[in-house]
Amino acid sequence: xxxxxxxxxxxxxxxxxxxxxxxxxxxxxxxxxxxxxxxxxxxxxxxxxxxxxxxxxxxxxxxxxxxxxxxxxxxxxxxxxxxxxxxxxxxxxxxxxxxxxxxxxxxxxxxxxxxxxxxxxxxx
Numbered sequence: 001x002x003x004x005x006x007x008x009x010x011x012x013x014x015x016x017x018x019x020x021x022x023x024x025x026x027x028x029x030x031x032x033x034x035x036x037x038x039x040x041x042x043x044x045x046x047x048x049x050x051x052x053x054x055x056x057x058x059x060x061x062x063x064x065x066x067x068x069x070x071x072x073x074x075x076x077x078x079x080x081x082x083x084x085x086x087x088x089x090x091x092x093x094x095x096x097x098x099x100x101x102x103x104x105x106x107x108x109x110x111x112x113x114x115x116x117x118x119x120x121x122x123x124x
Contacts, residue, residue, distance in 0.1 A: 095122040 061072035067088075075085040099122055103109055112118050 091123060095119075098122070 061076060062069040071086060071088065078085060099113070099117075102113060106114060108114055
């Protein structure tokens with residue numbers, strides 16, 4: 001009966017031991033690190049607000065996902081922050097429609113076309 005002996009390179013064992021040691025140190029570090037934020041301040045400072053939580057004076061927006069509903073929601077958030085409302089621009093609408101048609105025709109999905117056409121170039 002023939003005995004099969006596998007050859008294991010000498011560098012495997014030290015690297016496995018080092019990997020295990022670093023993993024254990026990393027896990028221990030995650031468990032022992034004090035909280036990054038003070039619990040007293042947590043939840044009091046808000047980075048962003050949800051328009052549904054703070055109703056704006058812009059009125060009730062439609063519940064569907066139309067252009068008008070999206071514009072209404074954006075304007076509600078802008079009004080809550082004292083900013084002027086956005087208005088649709090025909091040049092932007094035409095640029096967006098042409099870009100959408102180009103993406104369908106050439107089978108890609110990106111802000112920049114395969115030829116390098118950017119948003120600024122499309123609007124111009």
